[in-house]
Amino acid sequence: MDSCDRKRQLIELLSKTDPDIEQAMVIKHRLIPPCLYRYRSFNCKSLRDLRDDTVWLTSPNKYKDPYDSALSLAGVPMFALMTKMHLQHMPSSSWPRSVLSDEQFTQILEAENPLLALADILLPEQAGGTDERRRQIVRPLSELARQVASDAARRVSNMNQTDLRVCSFCEVPDSVPMWSNYADGHQGLCIEYPIGTLDPDICRGQVLISD
Numbered sequence: 001m002d003s004c005d006r007k008r009q010l011i012e013l014l015s016k017t018d019p020d021i022e023q024a025m026v027i028k029h030r031l032i033p034p035c036l037y038r039y040r041s042f043n044c045k046s047l048r049d050l051r052d053d054t055v056w057l058t059s060p061n062k063y064k065d066p067y068d069s070a071l072s073l074a075g076v077p078m079f080a081l082m083t084k085m086h087l088q089h090m091p092s093s094s095w096p097r098s099v100l101s102d103e104q105f106t107q108i109l110e111a112e113n114p115l116l117a118l119a120d121i122l123l124p125e126q127a128g129g130t131d132e133r134r135r136q137i138v139r140p141l142s143e144l145a146r147q148v149a150s151d152a153a154r155r156v157s158n159m160n161q162t163d164l165r166v167c168s169f170c171e172v173p174d175s176v177p178m179w180s181n182y183a184d185g186h187q188g189l190c191i192e193y194p195i196g197t198l199d200p201d202i203c204r205g206q207v208l209i210s211d
Contacts, residue, residue, distance in 0.1 A: 006031055034196045036169035039182035042189055050191065057165035069164055071157040079149030083114045096122060116142045169193065 006027050013024045038055070040046035049055060060069035087108065090097045096118060097105065104121050111117035116139075170178050179186045 032195070033171050034194065036171065036193050036195055037173045038167075038169050038191045038193065039175075039178045040188050040191060041182075041184040042187065046189060046191070055167045055193075057167050060161045060164055060166055069161050069166060071153070071160050079145060079152075080112065080114055084109050087114065113142060115145055 010024055010027045010031070013020050013027070040049070045056065087097065087105075092098065100108070100121065108114050108117045108121070119142075173190045173192065179188075179190070182188070183190060
């Protein structure tokens with residue numbers, strides 16, 4: 001399997017409703033090349049980087065691309081997943097796990113909206129009333145949870161673009177568009193950075209662009 005096939009496989013894995021994160025991480029690390037390249041204009045800053053063996057990091061919101069480093073978080077599915085994870089790790093003696101049968105618990109974990117499923121099960125026992133009345137109570141609460149989850153996803157994305165510091169590289173040293181756009185119209189330089197010996201805790205990964 002070549003690099004292009006691995007990239008397509010990675011995009012397909014991450015595009016699923018329930019992505020296989022572990023497998024995606026394995027493919028991601030296989031895609032990291034031994035060296036990366038940075039195209040620069042020939043100036044004091046680039047010469048200083050060469051002399052000091054450093055790179056300049058900047059905030060993503062300073063880039064021309066408004067989507068750079070923005071996180072596309074699906075707030076509602078994320079909230080549902082977090083709710084299910086919380087329920088799964090809840091002690092069997094604690095509420096509401098203690099008042100649910102195994103069948104009811106499985107039903108909640110398999111539901112698209114576990115909070116709504118939980119309320120539908122518990123309200124008949126604790127509040128009574130018709131199905132319509134229960135839904136009048138549950139649905140506004142469920143909609144509020146959706147709004148909170150979506151707002152949290154937006155806030156996380158905004159924080160990511162504001163607080164992170166990034167530096168972009170290229171996999172090849174002979175890209176004509178890169179020489180044209182980032183190396184002063186083919187008059188600059190291209191610096192090679194071996195990355196095989198970098199600290200594994202340093203966050204690095206490819207930017208994959210797809211339609």
